[in-house]
Amino acid sequence: MDGDTRETIRAVALELFSTKGFEQTSLREIAERVGLTKASLYYHYSSKQALLLAVVEPVLTGWRAIAEDAAPLEHTPTNVRHVVERCLDVLLRNRAIVGVFQRDPAGVALVAKSLWEDSLTLGRRLVGWLAGPAPTTAEQLRAVAAMEVLGSVLAASNYGVEAAEAELRDVLLQATLDVLRLPTEPGESGMRNVV
């Protein structure tokens, strides 16, 4: 049985979008790998844009959930830590999808404008919350930098740094909190620097 052709197409598209980039991946190539013709893809997805939306949806859902849950929370060290942890988990579980955005932001923005703006808005909401209430410019910048640190989940392999998922999680969590200047929890690594 061919299981679910629709799902196979999605999986192949995800793989190609995340490695070659969205615009650089043609429907012809996807069809070839799936073992179908281009025309047949259109039976399952009405357009290349529709395919992109299906591929990318889980991450959007994840971010939205975090942003909504965070919104009413007080900006305490503990809460910040939990929100950052949830961000890390979404990124770790959806590395390929995040790669789609990273590999060809311009292409995604062009063909799925509202998707792109949604993800921008979500990013801004999270940065806004991380920056804290009535933030200074410096606090806003550090919140942006914190989001960038989270992106290291993917960047690491680009730089040839391979790490187990658990270590990725632990180190990047702490690094993110360092950028936000949040105190380390008692009993944790802390400052072991300065030789």
Added chain:
Amino acid sequence: MDGDTRETIRAVALELFSTKGFEQTSLREIAERVGLTKASLYYHYSSKQALLLAVVEPVLTGWRAIAEDAAPLEHTPTNVRHVVERCLDVLLRNRAIVGVFQRDPAGVALVAKSLWEDSLTLGRRLVGWLAGPAPTTAEQLRAVAAMEVLGSVLAASNYGVEAAEAELRDVLLQATLDVLRLPTEPGESGMRNVV
């Protein structure tokens, strides 16, 4: 006098590449803005790839210089700080060019493979140096995260955070050093957290 047509073309290309993305920018559009025909562009640049190389070259030169100067330096806090400062300066002075890489990495990688690999190699060398001699995985990850923090120079405006160049420089320098767990210089901001 038309000044330097060649330079005008480069400027227009930079503007479009950095906003719309490399692959999403056609030579037709560049030609239109410059006030020439597509064919005339080919008198000045032999291909779209050649135009990309010309557009992007200053940043590559900048990174290369930093990587080469850093290589023989001892990995001391002072030296790390100076290297990070130089990285920041290159980024701040070439925001548009860096945007070309950020907007469409896949497109750049496809059409200028060796350029892309050069920039990857440079990034790895810098991360390697920042991580210190015989680094642990955690130190490597923090070096990657540090590079990502530097990328906030551009990310900030994506998130709607506007900051003067001097503040961008100061805050991101300190945030980068925080990620690397380097001690703050005496007399500097330091830990002003925890309410």
Added chain:
DNA sequence: GTCTATAGATTGATAGAC
């Protein structure tokens, strides 16, 4: 140096048979 004209290829998408 700039132009017109066009080649040559690829792409996303549709029509319609089976």
Added chain:
DNA sequence: GTCTATCAATCTATAGAC
């Protein structure tokens, strides 16, 4: 559900007149 055939658009790049 999958196929063949094809359309219309767009793009990079070249040939050759001026």
